[in-house]
Amino acid sequence: MTFAKLTSREWALLLKSPDSFVGRGYQVWACISTFDATTGPGAFLGQASFAIQTYWYLKGTPAAFTGDPAKLAPFVKGDVVFMKATVLGFGYGLVQFRVVGISSKGSCARYI
16 A cells, blocks of 8 residues: 655645545654543544644644554654554544554654
8 A cells, every 4th residue: 555645735635525535545744642541552642734743733633543552552642753544534523544654753842
């Protein structure tokens, strides 16, 4: 599977109609905002974007991410992550993604 890099316009279209993009793979950035006992070890919430942001809580979009708990184990609230993810659609008021690959890119505090 390929994971396309999105432009700001393509990101806006995905956010407008996530169910139209189900199953497609994209490169997604996020500042993890919630990753605790409530979300469980295989899911987190984050401020997502098509690119790294300077001000995540102004420019990011709230999104939900699920994935293999073993792959997600090293990450915590406040981490900036780069992911290869597939779109699951819209649910629970959020765009939802399935994380296939993930890497750390620093701390959200650095960009706030």
